[in-house]
Amino acid sequence: MFDQTSFLPTKELKDFRDRIHRIAKDQIALQATLVDEEEFFNREVESVLWEHGLLTLTFPERYGGYGKGRTTALCIAVEEIAKVCASSALLLIIQAVGSFPIIHGGSRKLKQKYLPQMSQGRKLVAYLVTEPTAGSDIASIQTTAVRDGNEYVLNGSKCFATSGGVAGIYSVLAKTSEEKRNGDSSFFLVERESSGLSIGRTESKLGQRGSNTTEVFLDNVRVPAENLLGREGEGFLIAMKDFDMSRPTIAAQALGIAEGAFEAILEFIKNSHTLKKSVSDHPAIQAFLADSAILIEASRGLTYRAAILHDQGKSNTKFASMAKCFAGDAAMKITTDAVDVIQVLNGYGFLKNFQVERMFRDAKLTQIFEGTNQIQRLVVTRQILKESMSFDQS
Numbered sequence: 001m002f003d004q005t006s007f008l009p010t011k012e013l014k015d016f017r018d019r020i021h022r023i024a025k026d027q028i029a030l031q032a033t034l035v036d037e038e039e040f041f042n043r044e045v046e047s048v049l050w051e052h053g054l055l056t057l058t059f060p061e062r063y064g065g066y067g068k069g070r071t072t073a074l075c076i077a078v079e080e081i082a083k084v085c086a087s088s089a090l091l092l093i094i095q096a097v098g099s100f101p102i103i104h105g106g107s108r109k110l111k112q113k114y115l116p117q118m119s120q121g122r123k124l125v126a127y128l129v130t131e132p133t134a135g136s137d138i139a140s141i142q143t144t145a146v147r148d149g150n151e152y153v154l155n156g157s158k159c160f161a162t163s164g165g166v167a168g169i170y171s172v173l174a175k176t177s178e179e180k181r182n183g184d185s186s187f188f189l190v191e192r193e194s195s196g197l198s199i200g201r202t203e204s205k206l207g208q209r210g211s212n213t214t215e216v217f218l219d220n221v222r223v224p225a226e227n228l229l230g231r232e233g234e235g236f237l238i239a240m241k242d243f244d245m246s247r248p249t250i251a252a253q254a255l256g257i258a259e260g261a262f263e264a265i266l267e268f269i270k271n272s273h274t275l276k277k278s279v280s281d282h283p284a285i286q287a288f289l290a291d292s293a294i295l296i297e298a299s300r301g302l303t304y305r306a307a308i309l310h311d312q313g314k315s316n317t318k319f320a321s322m323a324k325c326f327a328g329d330a331a332m333k334i335t336t337d338a339v340d341v342i343q344v345l346n347g348y349g350f351l352k353n354f355q356v357e358r359m360f361r362d363a364k365l366t367q368i369f370e371g372t373n374q375i376q377r378l379v380v381t382r383q384i385l386k387e388s389m390s391f392d393q394s
């Protein structure tokens, strides 16, 4: 029904999509309602993801990575899994986001020590950037890292940490100088067992309730100086580069949620004898199917354009933000309309026993994290102005 493969650059990626589609359908879909209703982190699904190498896709190949086309592969896996369970797809995303500073900032020695622990030792990683007073404005973080001999001492409070309570390793952003500028923060690798690290409240959420979201506190946590990721002051830059990889994956998650809702409505229509015959008499259904299909294909175009550019090593900041913003808003509209369609047809749209109700709640987060959609619009505007100025000067 949808063109999911013709634009993919290699046959391997097309086959990869088929493989993940089967894993999602056979091993993840059935768990989705349970993790949502009982709001727990499902270790069974985590095991499935490890077994199939889906939590190391963006790692160097010798540590279980996908190799060429890894951002596209991650988007494919996230999209296919989000069609059936957005919470499970989020685990893939945060594993890639959290390990990015280690893969791209860690010394060879550090990577040799920690990447096998993660890939073979099956350690999850969390990404600790957001704080109670610093979300969109990363430069406002208060967490500090002060050098003391061969160590850094970290102090601060982090919130909204996805996988915060289930991770074994943390990529932590902290200020390494007193001034409030983008060049004054740095990433550090912190182990779960570190003295002074504690997990706070586990959040109860509207959607993606099978993901674990917690506060994490750092109270005089000492880490070896070699756990600095990148050079001192490079934290903001690493975070921005991480966004170029992560925003297409959030777009892929939104795309998957939207497709899941679309397919649920299509099944509903196909299973209703009267509806099947009389779709043309229902303008609401016609509008839903046509408008949603258009939004889905447009989201796919932006998402994979951003991912493929990233894999090619080309600048993708504008497309990454466009994709995340467009696909997130599209998923919100499609899932809202899907609830409406069921409500109009049989009055049950608002009830929990229809998957689209969960998808409607899950879609909301795609408009918020990895930079809200308001922030994505700012990024797109800035990129357009930058391009137009360099065009004027050429």
Ligand SMILES: Cc1cc2nc3c(=O)[nH]c(=O)nc-3n(C[C@H](O)[C@H](O)[C@H](O)COP(=O)(O)OP(=O)(O)OC[C@H]3O[C@@H](n4cnc5c(N)ncnc54)[C@H](O)[C@@H]3O)c2cc1C
Pocket (backbone or CB within 6 Å): 094, 126, 127, 128, 129, 130, 134, 135, 136, 137, 159, 160, 161, 162, 163, 205, 213, 365, 368, 369, 370, 371, 372, 373, 374, 375, 378
């Ligand atoms: C479930 C969940 C999981 C998350 N997981 C993680 C994680 O693993 N790691 C992590 O570090 N963070 C995580 N986050 C944090 C997330 O990235 C932030 O919530 C997000 O960046 C927004 O920050 P904020 O909530 O502090 O909102 P604020 O930055 O306080 O913004 C509040 C509102 O103002 C708007 N706004 C702010 N600045 C501007 C501006 N300049 N122009 C226009 N509008 C503006 C925003 O769009 C937003 O609507 C998670 C959040 C949630 C909800």
